[in-house]
Amino acid sequence: EAGVAQSPRYKIIEKRQSVAFWCNPISGHATLYWYQQILGQGPKLLIQFQNNGVVDDSQLPKDRFSAERLKGVDSTLKIQPAKLEDSAVYLCASSSLQTSGRGIQNEQFFGPGTRLTVL
């Protein structure tokens, strides 16, 4: 079974430039997550999709970050304009999550991440 795919693996940009990351979840997984992991910290959830709808984007800095999941499969995360503090690894994860009841303990499968460096 193919895992979560992400591209690019590495990206270096200058501040104020824009950047986009792509994620292809595991086939059939309805739920997709984007996390930001700053060096030395645990991942922080930015946004959660259920199919192509947003479930939780409370931690997404909406003035500069945007994400979409067209057709409920692939997803892109964009930063415009980037700041120095956006340097981090951006992780995508997917799961066959149910959003209600006790049946939501399904594991999340993570991709390898995209390491972003903002100069």
Add this chain to the structure above:
Amino acid sequence: DAKTTQPNSMESNEEEPVHLPCNHSTISGTDYIHWYRQLPSQGPEYVIHGLTSNVNNRMASLAIAEDRKSSTLILHRATLRDAAVYYCILRSYNQGGKLIFGQGTELSVKP
């Protein structure tokens, strides 16, 4: 959000058991205890989860205290490939199942 407390780092010898502790004194009745680990330069991967009873799978065992305020992840025989950051996470089915990662415990394994 309920929080967990873990030691920043631990060390183990290869082929010996490892007990990774986690305190979660403010755990609620809707919180499951999940463990994920993150190997160097990789995304996190699921290890195990439980609610009240101890759990075993091919990767590890999870021992949960009777009052649920603490738990221990047990690796029965550590290998060099087990060197990773281990995260103990409380996951509530009332919050859409999102994972809230803390700092985790960095486990190093000596040959």
